[in-house]
Amino acid sequence: MSHPRSPHRLALAALAAGALMNILDGSIVTVAMPAIQADLGFSPAGLSWVMNAYLLAFGGLLLLAGRLGDLLGRKRLFLIGTALFVAASALAGAATSPGVLVAARFLQGVGSAASSAVSLGILVTLFTEPAERGKALGVFSFTGAAGASIGQVLGGILTEALSWHWIFYINLPIGVATLALAARTVPADRGRGLSAGADTLGAALVIGGLMLGISTVVGTARYGWTSVHTLGLGALALLLLAGFVLRQATAAAPLMPLRILRSRNLLGGNLVQILMISAMFAFQIVVSLAMQHVLGYSAAATGLAMLPAAATIGGAALLLSARLIDRFGQRSVLIAGLAMLLAALLLLLRLPAHADYATDLLPTMLLISGGGLAMPAAAGLAMSGAREEDAGLSSGLYNTTAQLGSAGGAAVLTTLAAGHSGSAVRHGSTPTQALLAGYHLAFGVGAGLLTAAIAVAVVVLRPARERVVARPDVPGGDAGSAQRAVEVESGADQ
Structure with a gap:
């Protein structure tokens, strides 16, 4: 596969490294939570704030951070956010009390919001040609799958071999390298000033x-x-x-000009993402719970069993998505990816209590690769209606809906599963049967969410199309004549 051309390739590497660091941090912390609790003396309720403090700052500030990127300059905000995240990681690693760690996690969320909110905005303004943009979005989506899976494995290794402090210290070399590369390779952009949206x-x-x-x-x-x-x-x-x-x-001077909501693709892409991310938690969380609580897998065995899913999602995003989008268009690839995710959850509806990995679980791990096709296509469609001056805001909005989908999907699906399992026990089911019934309900709800996402993609989203326009600035003709050039029109505002 060819990659986006230099010098933008190095800028893409900086953006991807920043995304990898943020996603890696989110998954690596979950593995180390027991060690953190034992060392710092967190109460069970207090321990949840190690995750919640980060989530509140990150999800709450994404939209504002995206707009600030448009006003102050997206490169500037990316560098500030990354620097803050690195400093907060050092503070978290050195924490010796629950209060310091929770405060550091909140600051990590602030820094992550600032850098993440503008990343897509920078990417879509760097790569304007559809094929190149598709490849860049594939690379960017690949870092998400890689970061999540690497974090689960690396968190256990660092915690056991060194200590939990190193799950935060690992961010320092990645962050410093990201800052150095981004400062050199990401083109500077001039924001419009706070007066344009203060x-x-x-x-x-x-x-x-x-x-x-x-x-x-x-x-x-x-x-x-x-x-x-x-x-x-x-x-x-x-x-x-x-x-x-x-x-x-x-x-x-509105913070979020409501004109951006006139874009069908921006609205539809964000709605598809909320539904898709929420449904994927039926796989990422509920399947993991089923393997441990029903099938008897250890935590380490569960992580290894889930690796094919991460590999197929990442492989599809990196190796296939751009080629398929270039040939069939973003909307078609999005619908195909969503259909594969739907098939995976439908297969899980028949997951038995004595499941065989090769026949009952591995097929879902392969079908879940549809996420690697759907995520770059959804991002491309959602950003296709963004104006240059609103790219940061649109990027922040897209990241915000991802967080809403994550938080909502995790809360809704696990709560429904637990409630249904409890009801099944009260009606005479064995604990194993009750757990499985709850997980089956979560898979069914996830399948319903994906069905709704497909409906939105079909009804609301509009495929990109080409139109021929007059371009007097294209070299190669008489000074007074207009050359013909092909531009891509998203159809997003129709």
Whole structure:
């Protein structure tokens, strides 16, 4: 496979390294949680804030960070965010108390939000030719699958061989290398200045609404979905976000110009992503739980059993997605990838209590490679309607919906599975049967979410098409004559 041409190839490497560091950090921490709890004396409830502090800052600030990238310069914000993430990682690694670690994790989330929010915006402005952009998006998506799988393995190795502190120190050499490469290779861009979008009230509303919403979803594991706590805070979060939208319609310099919502592909791509990411958690989390609690796999064996899924997702993203998108178009590849994910979850609906890995699990690991096709295609479609001046905002929005899908999918599917299992036990099922019934329900809900994602892709999204336009600036003809050139039109606003 050919890769995007230099010098942009090095810039892509810097963006991918930054993404790898952020995703690696998210998965590597989960493995080390027991060691962190034992060493620092976290309570069971307090330990959850090692993850939640990061998630609140990251998910709550992505949209604002994307807009700040457009206003202050996307390269500048990427460098600032990466530097903050590296510094916070050093603080987390040196933490000797729960308070310091939680504070460091929050700062990591702030830095990660700043760098992640603008990465896609930088990428789509660097690679404007469709085939090159497709390859770049494939490389970028590959880092996601690689980071998640490497983190699970590396976290265990570092924690056992050295200590949990090194799961944070590992970010330092990666981060320093990313900063050095990005400073040299990512082209500088001039933002329009804070005066073009310095909406302080709007920023407060969106940060408050997103953070409160994410906190509410995360809290359902403790309070349940129908508790006064969940319903009250959820209503308040929606009220704050509604206030943000109203503010953007009236503000002289809105933080998020509502014109971006006129793009069908931007709206549809983000909706597909929420549904797809939520459904994929039925695989990533629930399958892992089923292998350990029903099939009797150890944690290490579960990680090894899941490696084919990570390999096939990464391979599809890196080796196949760009070629298929170039030949069949983004929407067709997206629908095909979603159909493969749907087939994987439908197969899991028949997962037996004494499953054989080769016949019952491995086929799903191969079909899940559809995620490696769907993710680059969805990102390309969602960003196809973004104007140059809104690329950072659109990138931040796309990353925000990914976080909402992750948090919502994990909370909803695990809660449904646990609730159904408890009901099955009360009706006379054995513990194993009850667990399996709960997991089957989660797989069924995930399949329903993917069916909805396919429907959105078919009805809402529009494929890119080519049109011939007059380009007087194309060299090679008379000065007064217009040369014919092919441009790509996304159809996103129709």
